[in-house]
Amino acid sequence: MSDLFRFRPEMRFAPADAAARPLHLVETGADLPATLSPAQRAFAAAQGFTGALGSLCLLPDETGAIVAALFGYGEARKRARARFQLAAAAAKLPAGAWALASPLPAEVQKSEALGWLLEAYRYDRYGTQSVPEARLVAPAGLDAARLEIMAEAEALARDLINTPANDLGPDELEAAVRDLAARHGAKVAVITGEDLLAQGYPLIHAVGRASARAPRLIELRWGTDGPDLALVGKGVCFDTGGLNLKTGAYMALMKKDMGGAANQLALAHMIMALNLPLKLRLLIPAVENAVAGNAMRPGDIYTSRKGLTVEVNDTDAEGRLILADALAAADEEAPDLILCMATLTGAARVALGADLPPFYTDDDDLAAALTASGTRNGDPLWRMPFWAPYEPLIEPSLADLDNCPAGSMAGSITAALFLRRFVTETERFVHFDLYAWQPTAAPGRSKGGLGQGGRAVLGALSEVLGL
Template sequence: MTQADTQASTPALLPGDTPAVPVTLVTTATWVEAEAALAPLQRSFAHAVGFKPKAGSLALLPGPDGTLARVLFGLGDPEAGAYDRLLAGKLPGLLPEGTFRLENAPEPAEAALAWLMGSYRFGRYRSAGGTKARLAAPAGIDAAEVERIAAAMALGRDLVNTPANDLGPDAIEAAARALAARHGAAVSVTQGDALEREFPLIQAVGAASPRAPRLIDLTWGPAEAPRVTLVGKGVAFDTGGLDIKPSAAMLLMKKDMGGAAAALAAADMVMGAGLNLRLRVLIPAVENAVSGNAFRPGDVLPSRAGLSVEIGNTDAEGRLILADALTLADAEGPELILDFSTLTGAARVALGPDLPAFFTEDEALAGAVAEAGLRAIDPVWRMPLHAPYASLLDSKVADLNNVSGGPFAGAITAALFLRRFAPKTKAHGHFDLYGWNPSTKPGRPEGGEVQTARLTYALLKARYGG
């Protein structure tokens, strides 16, 4: 089975008029009123079990016949710094089998999306079923959009979670083609001799694998519409190359195509919503393997941009393949380029796994990205493109080195490297993300995560939704 054959692992919302058990969402401020509205038996039961409206608390309240009649779920204090707007995503894993509806949600669409995101299970390799609690669509929301976003998230999560034996560059291409077919987009793929001529860095990084490297180019929308290009790092597995990673560092390297998954998930949302733009998605898809024809430390490689690159470390391969793809993107002169990649450990050291680093020189774009991230509950943190650090990439034998060679500012120097290959496009944003939930949080099950996909959709919808 190829990845294109798999189905997104998330349920849909049921119609809003489906008979359902009410789930009353309560905060510290709304609990007194909600408690007063309970039937006497349910109020007594809530007292007996000690229910309080703290975040994540749950009480199953019986009716007169003993069956489940209502659920209380605590949201905590919305004014608290640790308040989680996706907390309703815990409910599918807490509730028994049945159909439920949400009441008193501060933001019903957010709560419904959190529920669907929390219902996700990666079930390709095991028979264990997913959650059995179903949700009726809350009144007044755009249920179709919530479902589209959740399905796109599941598509991206499935890609990240699929191990590299079943998801190589060819399967990433198959996933892109399946997505294009669903939305009426076009896909072209460059590989073989043409890839070596036109995208030499992509070819060099992927040459050691028996699964051929390629550049996947998806386009959608009218040619006259504003042009937006998404570039996603598609390293199906990263051994580190000849600068091979220790075994512990290789365990999660199936997720090194998380940037490609984020780009495809965002594209799914954009195309599904029919935004008024000309969308292009570029995915350099490779496997960074080890064999006799692997690229080496000290090699000097040509790039599509004409710049020569000295290889200081073969484990800094993501920026190499992105460089060739960004050169292609920049040549078209789009209004906006966003690139997505699981690029540096330095970004994780600085910001942890939950908060991707974001780089741009465009102040207007920086503000819009921050706002979109908050709106979509998909936050990032802006890091500086400190120009003087570019000298750390100087090479004595080539135009630049692919690494700085030192322990400092690794995420910044990687972003500065990429910026060299998209010089014309002022509105260029670079996301350095982790692509993985180390532990389960509400709406975010442990495993693959397509960070920044919802942010990107919110950003583009605000710009091109009309």
């Protein structure tokens, strides 16, 4: 594998035969476990342990050695405010193996075990980071291997998003795809630079041509049987805004503008590692939106791969341009499902915040499956509408489509409507407008790049594609 990412051994469960100490979960005001000795009960009382959410009490034996722990599990209404509460214990416990000594409902247990694994993630490429050393023994009945694959995928997405643009441009993103393909026996094809024009990807070329790093369309194919799934991920490795230049404050996080591509790579890893019975096609248009004499200009009009003409009224709305050509290519094969992920609009953040990505689809059954799976897998989503009355907003007077309608309303919806115009042969299409960033650290989610949508999709695929 390249040094862009690695699959971390610390994001694994402890061996099943490990000598594990018990970890008891205690709700606020609840009785302490009956298995504790009188001395341990007295010790917990002396420490003022009440079961408050996130609190921890380490329990010694008569020699002073730590032999068990109590973790405050709080009240249900407070636990509902955030995911992965048990991850806070993983960050505080001493090194070694720990085993849950308190029963939890199966879905809650699965989510908490995943959160424990995710808590071990640290981005340490440029400096040493302290990694939690407490390891959880996978509870009985849990599909531990599947959860470890989910954690691997999350680490992959976070590493790619966290890597600064000087070390992750279109070349390096291509290298990451090739590394993943080699791991799973997939095939990769890449169209680069001027060949994009020759092979019918004018919008990808227009967005990326001003950069010293050549734009490209990266394609990965895997699997020979089953339904066809096409993944399309926005790969803007850095977004200056082009000639509609961003201010410094809005440019500061633009290394994460390839978060859609990172999350699609993470999803592809899960699909391939689990050997799901489907045919996978991943398309990543990878560019850097830069400023130079040959940069696209506001008012320019291009004919897309689909044949639709697009007026560029804002060069900072470049993500939907590169996705348009990639979606058109995916649609030409009429797969059973096209799934698009992109860090596309600030409007989505205004509407739903950083923690709840919107998604768009016309398929009610698909929407229900994604929403339910997101809840089960600690990967929440919220459905937003392809609102047809807003279609005129993306239709300018000179071209078929406008890449950025005037005004400040419904920006995420109009972007989604724009993308839908390029999917005409495929019945089921879903678009995710991600943030892919954790603004402040939370249990299981360190500050920085974040996986969003992938676990929800993975959990819904069996139902959606009949696997």
